[in-house]
Amino acid sequence: MMTAPQAQPVLQPAAAPAVTPAPAPLLDIRGLTISYGNARGTLRAASDVSFAIRPGEVMGLVGESGSGKSTVAMAILDLLGGGGRVDSGEILFDGVDLRRLPAAERRALRGDRIAAVFQDPFTSLNPALTVGRQIAEPLIQHKGLSPRQAAVRVEELLAEVGIREPRRVAASYPHELSGGMQQRALIATALGCEPKLLILDEPTTALDVTVEARIIDLLAKLCDSHRLSALFVSHNLGIVNRICETVTVLYGGVVVETGRTGRVLSRPAHPYAKGLVAALPRITAERRHRLPSIPGTVAKLSGAVTACVFAPRCPFAEETCRSQPQPMRMDEAGDGVRCWKADALAGMPWPDEDAGAARPSRPQPQQSAPLVEVDHLRKVYGANRSVLPWLRRAGTVAVDDVSFTVGRGEVVGVVGESGSGKSTIGRALLALTEPSAGTVLFDGADLTERVRRGDQDLRRRAQLVFQNSAASLNPRKTIGAAMDRPLVLAGHGDAEERGKTIAGLLTRVGLPAAYADRYPHELSGGERQRVNIARALATNPDFVVCDEAVSALDVSVQANILNLLAELRDEMGLSYLFITHDIAVVSHIADRVLVVYGGTICEEGPIASVLRPPYHPYTEALLSAVPRLAEDGQEVPRILLEDAAAAPGGRGCAFAARCPRKLGAVCDEQAPPVHATADGHRIACHIPLATLAERASVFPELMGDDARH
Template sequence: MMTAPQARPAVAPVTVTAPAPEPAPLLDVRGLTISYGNARGTLRAASDVGFAIRPGEVMGLVGESGSGKSTIAMAILDLLGGGGRVDSGEILFDGVDLRRLPAAERRALRGDRIAAVFQDPFTSLNPALTVGRQIAEPLIQHKSLSPRQAAARVLDLLAEVGIRDPRRVTAAYPHELSGGMQQRALIATALGCEPKLLILDEPTTALDVTVEARIIDLLAKLCDSHGLSALFVSHNLGIVNRICQTVTVLYGGLVVETGPTGRVLSRPAHPYSKGLVAALPRITAGRRHRLPSIPGTVAKLSGPPAACVFAPRCPFAEETCRSQPQAMLTDAAGDGVRCWKADALAGTPWPDEESAARKPAPQAPAQPTAPLVEVDHLRKVYGANRSILPWLRRAGTVAVEDVSFTVGRGEVVGVVGESGSGKSTIGRALLALTEPSAGTVLFDGTDLTRQVKQGDQDLRRRAQLVFQNSAASLNPRKTVGDAMDRPLVLAGRADAEERRKTVAGLLTRVGLPSAYADRYPHELSGGERQRVNIARALATDPDFVVCDEAVSALDVSVQANILNLLAELRDEMGLSYLFITHDIAVVSHIADRVLVVYGGTICEEGPTGRVLRPPYHPYTEALLSAVPRLAEDGQEAPRILLEDAAPTPGGQGCAFAARCPRKLGAICDEQAPPVHRADDGHRIACHIPLATLAERAAVFPELVGDAAH
């Protein structure tokens, strides 16, 4: 007997959920072409530039000075100014082309839905207005708040950006705040109207590495908590690595590479990106070596490129690169690269990386016959008044307290520390540009201050200075040749033809054509101007040069070229340098010995290799951790963030006690730290025992041995 078929159990229908569509870009730049016109013709600053930033995304826009980064940021803000014009393209913000809006509507967007934080906080703030009034202004203008309502909102904003005493800061003028506090005030101003897009144009370039680390962390936290999108303009890939999810690399006004930050920084595809990553200083405890660098300068275009714009500087260039323009090649993931050889070059490093590691620069003599410069118990107090009238007496501000060290012949001594630590005061005292309040400075066995007072110009000739700001160091109305001729005249060189030949020879020595003698400073790039300043310092055939933040304002690629030049000149001419900087990574590539200065005192001193290995002074450890760098996988490296606090030079305890993350207690506030002496002349002024300091290698454990990045 047949049985009826049994019914099958019901099967629930399978629901296929379509992937959620990606949100539309908040900012979509398409085919943007920008040019500047002047008497000499037209300069194309951006050519067919395109990129997109989605809601909540922070994108880095990187490249050397002159690559077009700031021009694009100014075009988005409608701040190109006279001479600049957008020739073609679209700037879509929330789906609306900003270029098609009336001027009044574009102005209404700026400061409200689109805000900006610029590079130099001191020039961005009005020195004649209080900080509170400047932060309140956009709130009153864009949000129609009353002055009382705006004042209350200002206090909230300042607290949000990490300022501990908002009421005091609102009543302060810009000059009464530190650089980091000024930048926080600018960030508070930008956030006041709750914008959707933040334009950050080199917002940390003018800051110390420790302040920079705090500002970057603050920006990252605020972008995350407010759901902000941001365009972060920078020449420093190490900083971009800390805050950006994606990165777009510009060169000669063209986008040459784009993609996720981790991929671009760990496996760059375009040769230019490889060169930028290679030029970023790595902290090394091994022997000094040349930094990889990109030769030449950024291309300047007057029209559409006829070939690869990077070909003249590219070590991988072939005939095809020099004869055909390059198209942007995009993969399935949306990553793009403007190089037909990108696949063939995958995994190939910038060529100078390997050669630089194999060819360390010669070391200075280990035991010089006698120090060239001897500093003994140097003290400098500004603003002191020792009047016989008690009510007129002022103790003054202690800038340097009991500093002693030497600089050997042919030796490079690095001085590192934050702004206000006393570095520049020490450098000026070594050149008799400021008179010590106590202590002595001997130059080649002679009291420098006394001899200069007596009119000994030979000492002036033998000791020279290179400043940080390459543009401000040169007279804009004088040609390069005239600027370099002046020290030769002062040195007694009477023959004009001989001086002209000397100037030509000096320019050649620093890697510039002799024809540059007829150019004006504004016709040179920042790196070229700094080479001129170095050549001018060499004009009097000195023995000793103080480099006061000489590379701090330069792009990483230009910085590498200048550091290599200084090392070569030291080896060729036997020069001694006092190299002042806030960046300990830069010092590791050029200095034989390092002085770590805080609050006018030396907290650590020793050979570079020893200072960069544990045991670290807690302040040295913080400086090391603040250096922007790339881990092997392109991820963020660990760091120590220091709180804002004024040092206490000349006090009873340790100057660093108020900010020290490893403070022991009252002993640090009340007693001067003992000086521990380790191997090879390494000394650390700290209450923490050396053995305890040596147990911790949290920042750079890989530097314990001889291996380096």
């Protein structure tokens, strides 16, 4: 940091504290500039990135997609690939510039001194090799262990990362393990050679919240006990808050802020950091709250930095911001911000464009007959009644005896982990899958029956928005053509009229009408999701199933889309079934929420009731696992669940196998009774309601909100 590259003229040397000299950094990145080149030109992925990690320090590297955070991590590992190239800068590891080392020596460091864990455990393990063999590989490669010695060490490692049957797991193939176990195996692999530095690239992003909580807990413990330094790449500020001592915020390949985690997340100095913190959906009982969002999208950058990278989206931007590159300004404590207005903006919150603005008051859900009625819905996949006895299969129960309603104009959230059956419920409500038992009534008529009759009206009235905004659009069709199709099917004959409708819909979701002529790849993820919403609205539906509709989006974009969905609901009186794994997101949009586990509803009720005790034990664990920022309230003790997920469809409570409050055999053998309260809050649990109500709230800060409801 002392040798200031020319782009950082104002850089002040951090004054070393007089008493304890700061230890030399383990990893010191100086002026790292990385670009990706292809036939169409070069794209700058990281510009003059500098930061340092001291021995034993865990640093968070945060930013949204396109910020360059993974690129920087891969550059440290020399695994850029795909045309990526480090143009300049130094990567000092233990005082040695890695870039000057020959490739073979850098490879020898990988997995030995510098180990990595990547995002998706489901695809990071080789499906054709046993887990034990994969963990043993670096031990044999770097430490020269014999396969037999390595096997002993593998079992120790697996035990250390909290796997109870290390021998059995070592002999397993990856597909035989749950996601949490796979991620533990990857962490065991990384720890094997006792590295000094861990590169953790979104290590929990693909995992369920309750599993994520345990993995983060494990990583924090391991970093502590092994005195490991780590670079923790993440988009999730709540997780960063939980595990990182320092944090570096990247935007457009540029470090915009760096400092101690507590300070950066509670008092962000850079406008982008302010926006990022503000846009984070927090658990709220106040459903009408509108999320602040960051307008615009990340621009693709090429060429030299000539202005503040965030200026085009910054509400505080002035002429100076657009004409001059911003230097990094460091203070004595090592905190730095790349914004000349930082001091002037200190304490200034991110502007909430319509805080206090009178928003159309939402009509209350009507008390008349519900729009959708689900009665004892059951769905079994893969059942086979073959004559050949060895082919007979009972099948997998995805949804087991689920009943609920969706009122007109009501938003019902469905929260659950992977495999909870939440998507199957959504598909059954759109007649995209036929129930194995039970009925779904849409506007009073049996859905299955309607579909058999070839009722097109139903398809018009009930629509779907998926998670993957790119895969939902045909890459070879323009946006206009994609939106035209449902209109044609709905019987809108006149092409000119359809064109007008499409333009109107695009405008409605906040996109320029000219986007009709563009192709999906020309749009950003958020824009594509707007198109998907516009397409769902094309047939003027009453009911929209949003299946993880905002899960794949960056925080700032997610806030945008959530606000849009809320607006559309208010203005058009739509009903949503909002399926998500993220209870914080659902708390912003839903009137009522169903918490599903193992194909059954374990708790349901108005969002404010579900967020307060009494809780179903699963809801309580789920809520306590939600990563949060320090300012949101004091840390609550987290309830950590076992990874193992029992197959649903048994006789007892679906959650019994993982339940921390399990009573005993009764939970395994009998279906839990449903406790209901006056406001429609229902909990299916063997534990008496009064006992459940004794637990403290996971969100003490919500307890004062009661008056507003």
